[in-house]
Every structure is written in C-alpha cells, then in structure tokens.
Amino acid sequence: MSDVHLTDEQRQLLDLVGDVARERFAPRAAEDEAKSRFPRDALAHLGSLDLAGLPFGSEHGGGGQPYGVYLRVLEEVARAHVVVALSLSVHTLATWAVASYAGDALAAEVLPRLTAGEWLGAYCLSEEGSGSDAAALTTRAEREGEVYVLNGTKAWVTHAGEADCYVVMVRTGEHKSRGVSTLLVPADTPGISFPPRERKMGMAASPTGQVVFTDARVPVANRLGDEGEGFRIALAALDGGRLGIAACAVGLAQCALDHAVGYAGQRQQFGRPIGQFQGVAFMLADMATGVEAARALYREAAARRDAGEPHGQHASMAKLFATDTAMRVTTDAVQVYGGYGYTTDYPVERLMREAKVMQIFEGTNQIQRVVISRGLLGSCSAATTA
Amino acid sequence: MRIICPIKRVPDTAADKKIDATDNTVDRDGSEPVLNANDEWSIEEAMRIKERDGAEVIVLCMGPEAAQTTIRKALSYGLDGAIHVNDEGVAGSDAVGTARVLAAALADEEFDLIIMGNQSSDARTMLVPAMLAEFLDLPALTYAKKLDVADGTATVQREMPSGHQVVEAPLPAVVSVVEAINEPRYPSFKGIMAAKSKPVATPDLAALGVDAGEVGLGGAWTQVDEITPKPPKEAGEKVSDDGSGNLGAQAVAEFLTKQKLL
Numbered sequence: 001m002s003d004v005h006l007t008d009e010q011r012q013l014l015d016l017v018g019d020v021a022r023e024r025f026a027p028r029a030a031e032d033e034a035k036s037r038f039p040r041d042a043l044a045h046l047g048s049l050d051l052a053g054l055p056f057g058s059e060h061g062g063g064g065q066p067y068g069v070y071l072r073v074l075e076e077v078a079r080a081h082v083v084v085a086l087s088l089s090v091h092t093l094a095t096w097a098v099a100s101y102a103g104d105a106l107a108a109e110v111l112p113r114l115t116a117g118e119w120l121g122a123y124c125l126s127e128e129g130s131g132s133d134a135a136a137l138t139t140r141a142e143r144e145g146e147v148y149v150l151n152g153t154k155a156w157v158t159h160a161g162e163a164d165c166y167v168v169m170v171r172t173g174e175h176k177s178r179g180v181s182t183l184l185v186p187a188d189t190p191g192i193s194f195p196p197r198e199r200k201m202g203m204a205a206s207p208t209g210q211v212v213f214t215d216a217r218v219p220v221a222n223r224l225g226d227e228g229e230g231f232r233i234a235l236a237a238l239d240g241g242r243l244g245i246a247a248c249a250v251g252l253a254q255c256a257l258d259h260a261v262g263y264a265g266q267r268q269q270f271g272r273p274i275g276q277f278q279g280v281a282f283m284l285a286d287m288a289t290g291v292e293a294a295r296a297l298y299r300e301a302a303a304r305r306d307a308g309e310p311h312g313q314h315a316s317m318a319k320l321f322a323t324d325t326a327m328r329v330t331t332d333a334v335q336v337y338g339g340y341g342y343t344t345d346y347p348v349e350r351l352m353r354e355a356k357v358m359q360i361f362e363g364t365n366q367i368q369r370v371v372i373s374r375g376l377l378g379s380c381s382a383a384t385t386a
Numbered sequence: 387m388r389i390i391c392p393i394k395r396v397p398d399t400a401a402d403k404k405i406d407a408t409d410n411t412v413d414r415d416g417s418e419p420v421l422n423a424n425d426e427w428s429i430e431e432a433m434r435i436k437e438r439d440g441a442e443v444i445v446l447c448m449g450p451e452a453a454q455t456t457i458r459k460a461l462s463y464g465l466d467g468a469i470h471v472n473d474e475g476v477a478g479s480d481a482v483g484t485a486r487v488l489a490a491a492l493a494d495e496e497f498d499l500i501i502m503g504n505q506s507s508d509a510r511t512m513l514v515p516a517m518l519a520e521f522l523d524l525p526a527l528t529y530a531k532k533l534d535v536a537d538g539t540a541t542v543q544r545e546m547p548s549g550h551q552v553v554e555a556p557l558p559a560v561v562s563v564v565e566a567i568n569e570p571r572y573p574s575f576k577g578i579m580a581a582k583s584k585p586v587a588t589p590d591l592a593a594l595g596v597d598a599g600e601v602g603l604g605g606a607w608t609q610v611d612e613i614t615p616k617p618p619k620e621a622g623e624k625v626s627d628d629g630s631g632n633l634g635a636q637a638v639a640e641f642l643t644k645q646k647l648l
Binding site for chain 2: 008009012013016019020048049050051054063
C-alpha cells in the first residue's frame with residue numbers, strides 16, 4: 001500500500017522499525033511463545049529507540065506522531081512478533097488515559113516514564129462478571145479523605161503482574177455507568193496482588209491475569225478525570241485501543257500471508273510448486289485482498305482520528321474486519337501448508353491460535369457490531385446493551 | 387576531542403549490482419543506495435568514544451546531491467554535523483582520487499581521530515584509509531578490531547589471518563575498523579528527527595582547492611578495462627545414503643579430502 005504522504009523522517013522511522021522487528025523480534029517469537037516468556041526486554045528496546053510513546057506530545061517525552069504513523073509501527077512489529085505489538089498497544093492504551101486525563105503533577109511524574117518505555121502500563125476494565133457488559137463492574141473505591149480504598153478483582157488484564165502501573169476502572173457511585181471512576185494505581189501499592197496468570201490457547205508469551213485489590217489505598221490525586229467520568233474515559237480509550245488491535249491483526253495476517261506465499265512457491269506436488277495450482281493461488285489472492293482491505297480500513301479510521309473527526313464507529317469497523325480477516329488468513333495459511341501447517345514445527349499454527357483471541361479482546365466482534373449499528377441507528381437500535 | 391567519520395553511499399548490498407557498460411563503473415541508480423555497512427561500525431566506535439569521553443563527531447562524505455539522504459542517516463546515529471563534498475566532478479574517482487578529495491576537505495579542519503570502515507561494499511579496494519593517511523601525513527592504524535584512545539594515543543588490535551597485532555600511534559591518526567570491533571546500534575527516533583537540523587557544510591572541489599582534472603573518472607590513475615560477471619554456480623554433486631550403512635558419510639569425507647579440506 002502506498003505511503004505517499006509520509007515525511008522523510010516518518011519513512012526512516014518505519015525503516016528503522018522494520019529493521020528492528022525483522023532482526024530482533026521475529027527470530028524469538030516462536031521461542032517466547034513456547035516458553036510462555038513475556039518479552040519485556042523487547043518493549044524496553046523499543047523504549048530505548050524512542051518508540052514507546054510515539055503518539056504522545058514531546059513535552060512529556062513522546063514522539064509527537066499522528067496515530068496513523070503509530071499504527072503503521074504496530075503493524076510492522078506485529079508482522080514479526082505479535083505479542084510485542086500487542087504489548088505496545090496495551091501500553092499505549094494505558095498511557096493515553098494518563099496523557100489525556102491526569103492532573104499536571106501526576107502527568108509530570110508518570111508520563112515521561114511511560115513514554116520512555118521505562119514503565120509498562122496496563123488497563124483494567126473487565127471483571128469476572130462484567131465483560132461485554134463492562135459498566136456492570138463492582139470493584140469499589142471508597143473515599144476516605146485524600147485516598148480511595150479499593151476492594152475487588154479485575155480480570156483478563158494484559159500485563160497483570162508485569163506492569164508498573166494500572167489504569168483501573170472502579171465503582172465510586174451507584175449509577176451504572178456514571179458511577180465509574182478511573183484511577184492510576186502503581187504496581188507497588190500495598191494491597192494489590194496477582195493470582196497465577198491464565199493458561200491460554202495462544203499468546204502464551206503475553207501475561208493475562210487477575211489484579212486483586214484488598215484495602216489498597218490510592219491517593220485521590222491519582223484519579224484520571226472527574227469522579228463519575230471513568231466509564232466515558234474507558235470507552236474513549238478503547239476507540240484508540242481498537243485501532244491498535246486492528247493494526248496488530250493486519251501485521252499478523254501479513255505474516256501468515258508472507259509464510260503461505262513462500263511455502264506455496266517452494267512446496268512441490270505433481271511436479272510443480274503448489275502455488276501454480278489455481279486452488280492454492282486463488283486462496284492466496286483472497287488472503288492478500290483481505291489484508292490490504294483491512295489495512296485500508298484502519299488507516300482510514302486513523303486519518304479520521306488524526307483529523308479530529310469522530311472515529312469510534314470506524315475504529316470498531318477496523319477492529320471487526322481486521323481481526324476476522326486475520327482469523328481467516330491464518331486459517332487459510334495452515335491450509336496452504338497442509339499437514340505441516342498443523343504441526344508446531346512451522347509457524348502458521350501459532351499465528352492461527354494468536355488470531356483467535358483478537359476476535360474476542362478489546363470488545364468482542366459482536367460488541368463491535370453493537371457499536372457500529374448504534375452509530376447507524378442511534379437510539380432506535382435494537383442492539384442496545386446498557 | 388573531534389572525530390571525523392568518512393562514510394560512503396553504496397548500492398544496496400542485497401541487490402544485484404549493475405554495471406554501466408559505457409565506462410565500466412557501478413550503475414548507482416540501479417538500486418536503492420544505502421550507508422556502507424562498514425561505516426556503521428566506525429560510527430558506532432566514534433559514538434562510544436563520544437559517550438564515554440565527550441567528543442564532537444563529524445561525518446565526511448563525497449558524493450552527489452542525493453548523498454544527503456545517506457548523510458542524514460549517518461547523523462541519525464547521534465553525530466554532530468557533516469561535511470559533504472558536493473560536486474558532480476568527483477563521479478568515477480578511483481581510490482587515489484577519493485583519498486585526495488577527502489584529504490582536501492580536512493586540510494583546514496581540526497581533529498584528533500579519523501575513524502572509517504576498512505572498505506566499501508561496492509569497490510572493496512581497502513585502499514582509501516591508508517591513502518588518506520598518506521595525503522594527510524598521519525599514521526594509519528588499519529583493520530582495527532579493538533580501539534582504545536587514551537592520553538593522546540590510539541592503540542588498536544589489528545586483525546590478522548592468525549591472530550592480531552597490537553599497534554599504537556600518537557593522535558591525530560587514521561583508524562580503519564573491521565566488523566569484529568563492535569555491534570552497531572540502531573538509530574533512535576529522536577536521532578532521526580534531530581538529524582535534519584544538524585549543520586552540513588557543502589564545499590565543492592573549487593572551494594577545497596582541488597584540481598578537477600586530478601579526480602573523477604578523468605583523473606583516475608586506474609581504469610577498469612573489462613568486467614566479467616562471476617560464472618553461475620555449478621550444479622553440486624549429490625550424495626545419497628540408503629540408510630543401510632555409512633556410505634553417504636564416506637562419500638562426503640572423500641569429497642572433502644579431494645578438495646583438501648580434510
């Protein structure tokens with residue numbers, strides 16, 4: 001896909017990310033997954049190259065780049081090692097909430113560490129009983145003077161136990177959505193604990209788990225935005241987060257396509273490469289078309305965001321389409337490899353397992369359809385959940 | 387301390403090189419040009435000295451206007467400025483012509499060290515570092531796989547086929563480096579952004595007082611008369627083993643013995 005409107009420096013940035021991803025991240029992806037090893041050092045490496053805070057302002061150490069450039073970087077990283085890209089996306093999701101809603105003193109203290117990649121961020125919205133119905137959350141924050149006292153359990157938290165700070169949606173009032181507030185909780189806060197992480201079908205290198213608060217005391221100064229504004233912040237953060245997932249899904253699908261094309265050109269049956277059979281060649285053509293369409297969709301949504309236009313619906317479309325495409329493309333990549341693709345000796349089965357969760361997290365693809373159809377139908381929508 | 391890093395813009399090493407049939411020079415428009423890989427080691431070595439002891443590091447490059455992109459790339463590693471000898475008249479220079487121009491560009495510059503790659507990936511003559519030292523009347527420490535700079539002296543381990551020599555020289559000196567010297571860093575994004583505002587001087591041959599007749603293709607002491615492409619690789623010899631004995635291994639051993647490799 002052409003990138004005619006990028007500046008010379010942005011092209012150099014993408015070349016740099018391509019080099020680092022290909023030389024440093026791709027070679028370790030399979031082993032990180034096999035050993036369930038979180039590539040925290042890869043994130044630190046991105047930080048050392050000033051790549052952990054690209055879409056944030058330079059006054060807090062960010063790169064001052066449009067979202068469209070940041071997403072291209074994510075795609076490039078995901079093409080090599082999707083867990084590193086996912087981690088950068090979640091880190092950015094948490095950092096965005098701090099950059100947009102923290103008071104000056106908190107921002108000055110925390111943001112430079114986050115944008116430098118010195119600190120790793122995490123985002124805690126879901127709970128055991130509130131997934132798609134996110135506003136039903138029950139983790140409570142009782143105010144006692146200048147602190148909130150937190151009790152409850154967050155679930156499905158990416159970076160649980162690994163992050164340095166957690167952006168946590170908590171209940172401070174009785175109204176379902178307007179009774180939610182957002183707090184920034186440092187990982188070393190007494191009363192925070194991390195049960196063993198989830199054992200998953202894929203993305204084992206990415207730690208997912210619960211974050212438990214037991215009388216954890218958090219200063220009121222760590223609140224992001226006003227009391228009761230938390231659910232709005234959570235949803236606004238997800239608009240950006242969903243674009244991040246879309247870009248990660250495109251990178252993952254591109255990786256599967258790269259492998260499938262390479263294999264189809266080299267695997268011989270009936271005396272010629274299998275790519276010369278129409279049955280395989282047309283599959284590759286459909287895979288490539290899907291990847292390119294998904295890429296166009298996330299870039300269009302990013303362009304709207306960068307232009308300051310409403311983009312929530314488009315972010316949901318990009319997330320929905322890109323992750324469904326990644327699922328189909330990775331599944332077809334396994335098909336192109338035949339029996340070899342089903343073995344762990346080749347990378348495509350891992351890519352297929354990694355794609356599956358992308359249809360689920362950051363809002364299931366059913367919830368994306370709710371967001372999109374609500375945008376179309378407004379309050380007439382039958383698909384209203386809250 | 388002030389360090390000069392001469393660099394070269396070369397055709398992409400991964401691409402097939404094309405030759406201009408009219409004058410037997412490398413067709414530099416044939417592939418996307420890149421920074422010569424060996425220069426990444428010299429830049430890394432200069433940056434390590436800069437970070438350890440403090441130094442101003444200046445890129446020196448001879449080439450056409452388009453070499454600006456290669457110079458910016460070099461600056462993105464954190465170097466401080468550049469001298470770009472920007473003159474179409476240098477095209478086709480051989481090693482002597484190149485060294486002559488680089489020496490002229492440094493005639494009025496203050497510096498303590500020149501650190502450069504031991505060769506360029508396109509010409510591979512490995513001559514320019516020593517010739518530059520000769521033109522500047524400086525000691526040349528070539529093929530360095532380790533460099534220490536202290537108390538006005540440069541000490542290198544000079545890579546040899548069967549070990550290394552330890553050689554030292556008083557500063558200023560020319561040091562050429564080989565791959566074993568370090569692992570080059572990646573530029574940072576802020577380095578990329580800062581590179582565009584670093585100062586780049588752009589003297590032409592006249593400003594340096596170089597006689598245009600002594601450089602470029604016309605002034606070259608050497609000329610390429612003929613170029614023969616490397617013959618394609620011959621088909622190898624296949625050794626099969628039916629699994630019943632060590633016949634395959636034996637055939638491989640015999641082959642290696644015949645080639646005097648065993």
